[in-house]
Amino acid sequence: MSITRFGHDARGRGAAGLGLAVLGSAMFGTSGVFADALMATGWTPGALVTYRIAIAALVLTPFALWSLRGRLRLLRSALGEVVAFGAVAVAGCQLFFFNAVQRLDVGVALLLEYGGILLVVAWAWLRHGQRPRRRTVAGSVAALAGLLLVLNPAGGGLDPIGVLWGILAGTGLAVYFVMASRGEGALPPIALAWAGMVVGALGLAVFDVTGLLQFRTSAADVTLLGRAMPWPVPIAGLAVIAAALAYATSIAATRLLGAKVASFVGLLEVLFAVLFAWLALGQRPGGWQLAGGVVVLAGIALVRADDDGEAATAEALRPVTPAAEPALVPGPHGSS
Structure with a gap:
């Protein structure tokens, strides 16, 4: 493959991956x-996440089976990976x-959880020898500084047990991006999302039954977009949009972008959450939050540019194989 063609292919995959990641x-x-709409009526976080993952798994079942096309051996061979993905990265x-x-x-x-992107950079360095270059380091600092402005966590207590839980959440996020980035011989994105959710739903059910998660629901109507509506509406949105479609799309994007870039683009989730809270709940962001969003975008752009530079350099340094040489030699009729 020529460097020119490589550049076109890489840009095409990168653009597609970036679009899916966003x-x-x-x-x-x-x-x-x-x-928020559901918790305002008495739903507990444990009940929300259990419903979210369980319903999402049901929704994805026919699509996951279709993507496998009877190749259940892929599921059996990836059983250990699926259990780890569902238990750690999902539930x-x-x-x-x-x-x-x-x-x-x-x-x-949230800051502790999204600090997991630094673990992804460390993993790429230790596992694949991809030492972070200046633009990646600068992008990491900018992205986290921007996130600090957006979230404005001033005033929160630093309970050591809470900090430990936050670090574990960040580790789970890093595991998600690392495992989702594996492409060759792996499960199709929808199948991986579905299988992980099945494992996650079963794990959450155990947490609910044993009391590790408080499980409480409410049949009261919820207020969303200024209107009263029955509770199944936001549950459907939480399970179908924010879980089934989101996980499948994100996994596909991660396989195109790689774990490092995808994890940084994933920071956009926080910016979208602020935007939707403004539109749906009237929680208007302040000036510092808007500025922080710009800084986050700048950090993502730096990491993305650094990743493109690494890929182009690796291709340019790759030796030309003998199979590529005949294409440069004229044929018997003057054609190559």
Whole structure:
């Protein structure tokens, strides 16, 4: 493959991955609006996440089976990966985060969770020898500084147990991006999302039954977009949009972008959550939050540019294989 063709292919995959990642972040960002509306009527976080993952698994079942096309051996061969993905990246990550929120300010808990992107950078360095370059370091600092402005966690207590839960949530987030980025010989994105949710739903059910999660629901109408509506409406949004579609789209994007870039683009979820809270709940962001959003975008752009530079450099340094040489030699009729 020539460098020119490589550049076109890489840009095409990158553009497609970036588009899917932004779409996935937007869908994940709707979860706060749906969850706030339900919790205002008495739903507990444990009940919300259990309903969210269980219904999402049901919704994805026919699509996941179609994507496998009878290749159940892929599911059997990836059983260990699926269990780890569902237990840590799906159920565990959400459980850790909600436990952190019980002891910390929401902004602090979110910062600790999204600090998991630094673990992804460290993993790429230690596992694949991809030492972070200056633009990645600068992008990391900018992205986290911007997130600090958006979330404004000042005033939150630093309960050590809560901090530990937040770090575990960040670890779960890092595991999600690392495992979702595996493409060759892996399950199709929809199948991985579905299988992980089945495992996650079963795990959450155990947490509910044993009392590790408070499980309480309400049949009262909820207020959403200024209107009263029955509770199944936001539950459907939480399960279908913010879980089933969001996870499948995000996994597909991560396989195109790689774990590092996808994890940074995932920060857009916070910005979308702020935007949707403004539109649906009237929670207008302040000037510092808007400025923080710009800084986050700048950090993502730096990491993305650095990743493109690494890929182009790696291709340019790759030796030309003998199979590529005949294409440069004229044929018997003067054609190549």
